[in-house]
Amino acid sequence: MGLIDWAKKKSPWICHFNTGGCNACDIETIAALTPRFDLERFGILLKGSPRHADVLVVTGPVTLQSEERLKRIYDQMVEPKFVLAIGVCACSGGVYWKCYNVKGGVDSVIPVDVYVGGCPPRPSEIIDGMVQILGKMGLEGHVIKSLEGLAGGQ
Numbered sequence: 001m002g003l004i005d006w007a008k009k010k011s012p013w014i015c016h017f018n019t020g021g022c023n024a025c026d027i028e029t030i031a032a033l034t035p036r037f038d039l040e041r042f043g044i045l046l047k048g049s050p051r052h053a054d055v056l057v058v059t060g061p062v063t064l065q066s067e068e069r070l071k072r073i074y075d076q077m078v079e080p081k082f083v084l085a086i087g088v089c090a091c092s093g094g095v096y097w098k099c100y101n102v103k104g105g106v107d108s109v110i111p112v113d114v115y116v117g118g119c120p121p122r123p124s125e126i127i128d129g130m131v132q133i134l135g136k137m138g139l140e141g142h143v144i145k146s147l148e149g150l151a152g153g154q
Helices: 003-010 024-033 064-076 088-092 123-136 140-150
Strands: 013-018 055-059 082-086 102-104 114-116
Touching: 013 024, 013 064, 024 055, 024 082, 024 123, 055 064, 055 088, 064 102, 082 088, 082 123, 088 114, 114 123
Parallel strands: 013 055, 055 082, 082 114
Antiparallel strands: none
16 A cells, blocks of 8 residues: 555545535534534545545535536546535435425435435534545544544543
């Protein structure tokens, strides 16, 4: 395993994309990154460019306007890439389902690895979703070690 592969496994970077909606899930996603909930304890950093990201975090329902942008952002990410759909709108279209301009959930456009339901989901649920993504990346031991450190274990 090369140095770049090792660094990617130890510090996955995320890119956040809002497809539309009420922005409540965006606020909770940002709250999960603040020191109170501290998603960075797993080595996760928020990046502005999908070309640098390993995980695409999507909030809001997919509208006809955002569909092409979402595909383009997903295609810009390097392999292996993972998608986390946050909130009921990103999972299924939510309260906007069957609106004239809503296509549905994120999985109607790109493949989704982990769904986090709720309207809006709590930051702790978003962190649980990211832990599932880390498990899919092969970082189970890294995550368990971090969680044990928080609980006072060695």
